Amino acid sequence: MSTVIPKTGPVAYFSMDVAADSAIPTYSGGLGVLAGDMLRSAADLEISMVAISLLHRKGYFDQRLDSRGNQLESPSKWSPENHLTRLGPKVSLLLEGREVRISAWQYRFVGITGHTVPLIFLDTDLEENDAADRSFTDFLYGGDERYRLCQEAILGLGGVSMLRALGYGDIHMFHMNEGHSALATLALMEERDRQQSQYRLSDGEIEAVRRQCTFTTHTPVPAGHDRFSSELVWRVLGERRADVLKQLRVLNDSLNMTELALKFSGFVNGVSMRHGEVSRAMFPNHNIDAITNGVHAATWTSAPMAALFDRVIPDWRRDNCFLRYAIGIPLSEIRQAHAQAKRDLLHQVRWLTGSQLDEKVFTLGFARRATGYKRGDLLFTDLERLKRIARQVGPLQLIYAGKAHPRDDGGKAIIRRIFEAAAKLNGDVRVVYLENYDMALGQLLCSGVDVWLNTPLRPQEASGTSGMKAALNGVPSLSVLDGWWIEGHIEGVTGWSISDRDAENDSDAEAASLYDKLETAILPLYYKEPDRFARVMRSAIALNGSFFNTQRMISQYVRNAYQRAADPHQQFLG
Known part of the structure; x- marks a missing residue:
């Protein structure tokens, strides 16, 4: 694939959190x-890229x-010295009238x-800084507004x-992953x-700066965009x-970081077709495209499923x-690989909790940030009906995970x-x-359950990627039609929907739809027609795994963002 992706100059990718490795807790969830x-x-496809984040x-x-x-x-306990390389250069930034010194650490994606892509972690925990300034790179999404x-x-800034101090003087494109890094445009x-x-x-x-910048927004509701008082x-x-900032007309009573990034980026995108629509309605004076998220296939495919792919594809x-050719893999081999992934998951569940779940029982998985719009408790709207389904149609067991923000x-x-x-x-x-959901646990959950559940309030799921990870492993989704699932859903082929796309948000009605799908479609298929259920598993891989991956995603960024934004003939709305 790398041979057909057009070459661009070096790209600098900014993100407040990045999941480099499960042992490096510099991420909170989907964004990282x-x-x-x-x-x-980017490393797989030999793209010239460097990333910037904070050390946390x-x-x-x-x-x-x-x-x-x-x-x-x-607080998470980890030692940067055990995972990263300390770099020599330091830079200064004036904050509240004080000079704050910043050092850097490096991680390399191979x-x-x-081919390698360096990730630079910025660190203010230096002896030359005062105690308060040393703490600025301690907590991810912690502290107050200041x-x-x-x-x-x-x-x-x-x-x-730091990029300049490290010798990156020829950056072609600055890509801001969410508005946290919007002040890069000011720099x-x-x-x-x-x-x-x-x-x-x-x-x-100003137009020349805009042609250097790409901005990806992930937030489908106004309240989610960072805003700071003047x-x-x-x-x-x-x-x-x-x-x-005042002269540039982005600072009035407050500074909206999303507005700052929008105003000074030549290419802006939402992270799914639906999120693009929502973002254009939220910011009608800006051109906002859509590039649907993906996942790194080799990272999120379980070892037994990856071994099957290595042999057959x-x-x-x-x-x-x-992965499109997974449609030709015998159903028995799909089932066998998934059965091993399920055993691996249930073994870990027993080790973590002491609970021994049954590998023969239908297992539903739900793992994501615990917050209101995700509605992690929707499945429990009618406990008596859930009990009745389990008794009359077939037994089921549920595995949950996810953190709630401390506030x-x-x-x-x-x-x-x-x-x-x-x-x-x-x-x-x-x-x-x-408890303590992380990358390692996510890999086991997405690959080891039988169906992946997702129940967001529409249209608040900008994309969602956990269902994409599940699809790579032959785990179909049962989900509200929002975010990526609008594009990935084919009823009874790649999974099942909860209610209709155009229906109003109604938790009681959606819970009833969820129960109906479990009772009349999913559980009967699982227990009585295992070959038909395995066909859904196989279709999830072939249709969704082959598309909803970061190889496809980053190739779209190269063609539509990095090249197009730098084109002097391309016109943009301000």
Whole structure:
């Protein structure tokens, strides 16, 4: 595949969190995992890319759950020295009138040909900084508004400075993964006007910056976009930078980081077809395209399924499109590979919880951030009906996982409600909740359950990628039609839908639809027609695994973003 992707100049990819490895807790969920998968595929496809993030010495947090589902948080424990290489250069950034020094660490993604993509972690934990400034790169998505703005300044402004200090003087494109790094656009404008005491950029110079920038938005609701008060911006960034933002008409009563990135990016995209539609309605004065997310196939395919692909489709790692040919794999071999993945998962469940689940029982999986719009407790709307389905149609067992943000009381309440439901279902439906969900656990869950459940409030699922990981492993989805599932869903072929796409959000009606699909379609197929169920498994791989991957995704970015945004003949709306 790499031979047909047009070559571009070097790309700098900015992301507040990146999942480089399960042992490096610098990610919280989907955004960081997507960033890591993007960089893994860039390495596989020999794309010239470097990434910038923050070190997050104390990670997101480690989660523990008590017997009632109360979430207990503690800082993640890890040592950068054991996983990363410290780099020599340091740069300075003025924050609140103080000079904050920034150092760097490096992780390298190694592709299938040996090509590497460096990930640069920025670190302020230096002796020359005061104690408060040293903590700026401690917690991912922690602290108050001031802490977050300082972090975003370090990522955007400090990130560009560090790239230059490391010798990356020829960056062709700056790609901002969400608005956290939007101040990188200000850094690029400053580079064009270093010598002037009064900041005055021509329209042509601003347009030149826009042609250097790509912005991917992941947030489908206005409340999710970072916004900082003008008073805080003036205090943290200083008078000169705040005045520039005001002149550029992005700082009024507040600074919206998404608006800043939108205004100064030549290419902007949402992360699914539906999310593109939602984003265009939210920001009607901007051109917003869509490039649907994907996952790194080799990372998320279980060992037994990968061994099957290696034998039957030997080029699948080099070119994920070959997964289309999974349609020719005998059903018995699909079942056998999945059965081993299921055993691996249930073995880990027993090790973590002491609960021994039955590998012959239909197993439903749900693992994602615990927050209101994800509706992790929708399945438990009618416990008596769920019991009746298990007794009359076929037994089922449920595996849950996911963290709630420390300040998300609603998300924490959902976890408690799942624990309460599990207690009431005891004896009829087995439910386990796995704590401290991370990449390693995600790999086991997505590959080892029988069906993957997703129940978001529409249109708040920008994309979702866990169902894509499941599809690679022959695990079909049962999902609300939102995000990527609108594109990946073929009823009874790649999985099943909950309600119709155009129906209004109605949790009771959607729960009823969920129960109907389990009772009349999925469980009868699983227990009475295993070959037909295996055909759905195989179709999920061939149709969805071959498309919803980061090889396809990054090739679209190269063609539609990196090349198109830099084209001097391309016109953009401001």
